[in-house]
Amino acid sequence: MLSTFIIALREGLEASLIVGILVAYLVKTGRQRHLRALWSGVAVAIVASLAFGAFLSYTSAELSSRGEELFAGTTSFIAVGFVTWMVFWMKRAARGLRNELQNKAESAIGAGSIALALAAFFAVAREGLETSLFLYTNFKTVGAVSSATLGLILGLALAIGLGIGIYKSSIKLNLGKFFTYSGVALVVVAAGVLSYGIHEFQEFGILPGPDAFVWDVTSWMPKESLVAGLLGGMIGFDTTTSWLQLAGWLTYIGLTLRFYLAPAKKVNTPANA
Template identity: 35%
Template sequence: MTTFIAQDAPSVVTQMVGSGLIGIREGFEAGIVVMVLVAFAVKSGRRDSLKWIWLGVAAALTMMIGTFLIIQFGSSTISSLAAELLAGLASLVAVAIVTFMVLWMRKAAAHISGDLKSGLTDAMAVGGAAVFGLAFLAVGREGFETALLMVGYAESVSGGVWPLIGLLLGMVVAVILTWLLYKGAIAIDFGKFFTYTGIFLIVVAAGILAYGVRALQVYGWLPGLHAVAFDISSWYDQSAWYGVIASGIFNFRPEPTVLQVIAWVGYVVIVGGLFILRGRSVAPKPAEPALEGVA
């Protein structure tokens, strides 16, 4: 799983699309954070702080890629059974962190810009190291979430390096979108963006949770490996276009165990319900205006 695996082109593309969508969502979220910090520093006449902001961003991105590579590719040195345990635990941790961040962003999106500006004002008064730390923590939080989410996703689709490539391409798209937003070329309705992508992440996380449950069943930590909830493999073609998409992005199996189905449905209902309820308490916001006066 840690090398380029010979796969059909549709399977590779689907795996890259799934991770690419994650990269766009998480990358754009981080990009908004960077955009607010940079714009505020420029408008405050503190361009000397920009180098510390970019150093913090670079350190956070390095941490994200390093975390993914160490966990994902480090498993090649252990037995297949131990790899199942590592994959299962990593998937559960990823789901827990992604759940927290999705629900937190749902509530915090309305005031995150003000919080960042306030934090940067205090950091600039302290010095460059404080600005570096603020940027690293602000972006690193997104990066660590993305790394763990991608570990679970890459494990579930068994796509070698393809999910990582898709993630990086998605982040490139996110950088372009952030730059266009920064220059005022586009306007984004952040409320709708985080709502739709949040729902997407919840479904993806549910699939990763189901994968983690099965991995722990294989290892023996959870019961019910042979208790199949349903089996549609007689007519469901997992190699067809719909099977590739459902498996590559949402980790759907034609013969899931009962415990997998319970975990998937329970997660979508509970977390999806909380996501909707938290959104109702936040007043809708119009599209974000261009950042005028920022060079």
């Protein structure tokens, strides 16, 4: 539940902020007539994201057990790659995001309503498709569908509420700190998804050591238990963790957080002669 809540809150707030910036720009510049095109692009992006999530679930359900292992492992690695890229991208682009979106909206308005709808679509779809992929792999990792679904609903609801509050200036939120802290949480969740992907590839036979366990605690903590589900959702804990899974988890978290939390390099400008 906690992991899906974090994913939905982080990605949902990013999408809400993007839409809020675009709407505010159109209203501020007196171009409310273009709001219909903007909302059309947003709606299509949401539908596309939901359809992508449904496609992943349907494909996984229709595959054989061997095919499902390969599919789940592959999508897990892809999801980790996307999330890692997005976390670093948001850290780098957050300060200039407003100007970038406003410039794109200005250019799109000049090209017509369809161009504006497409600009809104791609801005939101980037978040939505990534969220669908990451949530699908995280649902596979957690296993407890009901609690994971509850976390998803709560996270999206809070993200939309915060987005509306920030747009109306009724809520003050330090977005820099929020994205930094939530980025760290996403990295931890992504490490769990990576561990799950390694496990699936081991079961399929691509990676070695599926039975070389660091620990096996299923005798007193079944995989389907509440505690195992909570730990799996928070840190990617597996009741039967192989040495390769643990090595991948530790390496990913160590390297990613080292670079993510490193202070930005100062650019030295030459003094005027």
